[in-house]
Amino acid sequence: MSTAAESAKTADVADLAERYGLSRSSARPPLRGYLRELWGRRQFIVSYARARTYALYAGARLGSVWQLLTPLLNAAVYYLAFGVLLGTAKGIPNYPAFLICGMFVFTYTQRSMTEGSRAISTNLSLIRTLHFPRATLPLAYVVNELNQMFLSMGILFLLVGFTDGISLRWxxxxxxxxLQTMFNIGMTLAFARLGTFLTDISQLxxxxxxxxxxxxGIFFSIPEKLSQLDAPSWVVHALALNPISAYIDIIRRALLEExxxxxxxxxxxxxWAVVSLVGGFIYFWRAEDRYGRG
Incomplete structure (x- = not known):
């Protein structure tokens, strides 16, 4: 078939599509329409997150109990390494709660980003089969980690309640x-796009x-450590710009008496929550029509 004939055939198909209001299934929708579609898939996001949690622990004898055991075992290992062996617990009141709080907050962001970076690449068959907003997949990963965070916070509330007592600060x-969830959504969406087109990102x-x-500042108090080193005040302010340090700090303020x-x-x-959510969402949406190709 000649080039002219191919061009004519393409034009005819385009005319037919326009006449009957058809469009490419992979075309990127307008941002407002995309948000409406995403809201309409909210039940799918929750159900998919539950299915992932069930599949993750289905082969384990203890099942979903590992949702509670995993963060506790991680905290115990780090307490032994840093609190006991390296002595970072000195001078920090209620160090077990201090450490566990930092670990839980950090793990929530870490796992959201890490799992989200594979959200598109591990679901290519689903993406190529069905038409739906691709952002539902990384959002489901964040919902899954948020459920884990709720369980972890329940453990932390019990620990702090026994040691410092219950307070309205909670x-x-x-x-x-x-705020941390808003930050995590933005970061997860950004890394979901990066992980799709830069496959080595999951290794890095x-x-x-x-x-x-x-x-x-998970294992030590940043202000106390810098005061011991006689560091200038601007160093503390610079380290406070770390988003994870900020989220750990505001949750520690809410839970710990000292x-x-x-x-x-x-x-x-x-x-950080606003910048990450807006920037990450737009960054992911701009590549909506490229996911699942190739």
């Missing part, structure tokens, strides 16, 4: 977790998050 955990993420782990707070943690947490 209500601040609600806006703190909301463990090294990135491990470095982030040690720099976020805590050396970072400066401006709430404004920093709000700023």
């Amino acid at each position: 209500l601040l955990v609600i806006p703190a977790l909301l 993420l463990p090294f990135i998050t491990r470095t982030w782990l040690y720099a976020s 805590h050396d707070a970072l400066p401006n943690a709430w404004p920093i947490a709000i700023g």
Whole structure:
């Protein structure tokens, strides 16, 4: 078939599609329409997250009990390594709760990003079979990790209740977790797109998050450590810009009776949540018509 004939055939198909209101199934919808579609799939997001949780622990003898055991065992290992062997617990009141709080908050973001980076690449058959907003997949991964975070926070509430007592400050955990969830959604969407087109990102993420782990004040108090080193005040303010440090700090403020707070943690947490959510969503949406190709 000649080039002219092919062009004519393509034009005829385009005319027919326009006449009957048809469009490419993979075409990127307008942002407002995309948000409406995403809201309409909210039940799918929740159901898919539940199915992933069930599949994750289906082969284990203890089943979903591992949802509780995993964060506790991680916290116990880090307490032994840092609190006991390296002595970072000195000078920090209620160090077990201090450490577990930091671990739970960090793990929520770490797992959301890591799992989300594979959200598109591991579901290509689903993407190529059905038409739906691709953002539902990474969002389901965040919902899955949020469910895990609720269980972890229940453990933390019990621990703090026995050691420091119950306080109205605990209500601040609600806006703190909301801000962190907004941040996690944006980061997960961004890494979902990166993981689709840069497959090596899933290999790099463990090294990135491990470095982030040690720099976020999870095992030690940043203000106290820097005061021991006689560091200038601007260093504390610079380290406070770390989003994970900010989210850990505002949740520690809500739960722990005694805590050396970072400066401006709430404004920093709000700023990161808004920037991450808006930036990550738009970044993911702009490649909507490219997911599942190839």
